[in-house]
Amino acid sequence: MTINRGQKHEKDYYEKMSRDLIKQGEIESALTASYMTIGLDFYNSWCYWHTLGNLFREKSKYDQAIAAYQSAIKLNSSFSWCWYNLGDCLEKKGNLEDAVAAFLTATKLYPNFKVFNDRLIKAKNKVSFLGVI
Structure with missing residues (x-):
């Protein structure tokens, strides 16, 4: 699946939003933005799953972090x-x-x-x- 220009702009928007929210300590909002990014860019979604895992781990939500890391590994085990x-x-x-x-x-x-x-x-x-x- 390739993403069109509008989807790429939207993906970039949510990706930047997620990074900015992480810097501001707004982890719950960053999680939402990261989920939006995954839906818009499946090819690179392993990276976003890894980021979600990091966010869950930071919040001590280890079960969710484990699931996110496992999703990332299924897509990119290297x-x-x-x-x-x-x-x-x-x-x-x-x-x-x-x-x-x-x-x-x-x-x-x-x-x-x-x-x-x-x-x-x-x-x-x-x-x-x-x-x-």
Whole structure:
């Protein structure tokens, strides 16, 4: 699906609105604007799903954040930050095994990134300490 000039203008409008609202701390309104953007640009919607996940995570709405990150991953499984943020939410929900798997995927996609590697080690240590795996 290609978007016409009017739709592109509308998509750009909602995308900018979402960014501006995030800067202003208006997270609920930014969520609405992000949903509008997804409906107007399916091709790039993985990016907007990732943004929604970030917004939900910031509001500690981890179930919604997990669903948003999973939607982004279904559309683009090669964006390492989706996997990392998914792992963060899963860990906060106490789902350590899946969190480790998500962090592992992030590190496979971006192997030399210290933040990802450190978080994977931390999550694995937590799993070992708790005897989950």
